[in-house]
Amino acid sequence: MMKPLLALLFLLWHIPSNNAIQADIIDELAVEFRAGNAKEIGKHFASSVELIVIDQEDVYSKAQSEQILKDFFIKNSPLKSTIIHRISSNPNYRYGILSLNTKTGKFRVTVTLKLIKATNAFLINELRIEQDRE
Numbered sequence: 001m002m003k004p005l006l007a008l009l010f011l012l013w014h015i016p017s018n019n020a021i022q023a024d025i026i027d028e029l030a031v032e033f034r035a036g037n038a039k040e041i042g043k044h045f046a047s048s049v050e051l052i053v054i055d056q057e058d059v060y061s062k063a064q065s066e067q068i069l070k071d072f073f074i075k076n077s078p079l080k081s082t083i084i085h086r087i088s089s090n091p092n093y094r095y096g097i098l099s100l101n102t103k104t105g106k107f108r109v110t111v112t113l114k115l116i117k118a119t120n121a122f123l124i125n126e127l128r129i130e131q132d133r134e
Helices: 002-014 018-035 038-042 062-075
Strands: 045-053 056-061 078-087 093-102 105-116 121-131
Touching: 018 038, 018 078, 018 093, 018 105, 038 062, 045 062, 056 062, 062 121
Parallel strands: 045 121
Antiparallel strands: 045 056, 078 093, 093 105, 105 121
């Protein structure tokens, strides 16, 4: 009786919670920002994205947003990306703030993701890249 119970507890201990899996999206995005990979980041864009890149602000399509991000990375080649803050307590939203060091300076990247119920995936509906004032 004890062995099956221990086996069950062991299995439950090693199954990641849904929250842990969903929180990884911020980690994944930090890696893609460090790599300057607009194409991979673009895979996480919603069909329309509120995009603020330095002084350019509007709501763009997924394709336009990816191109604007690609242009940003061409002008500002990334060196390092660090997660400053994340909020993953709401099951329908994820929020992350990254510090992005580039060859041209330091930027603060704010990402807001919304859970799309049809696909059960978090997609970026707002992305903000601003000069870091620190």
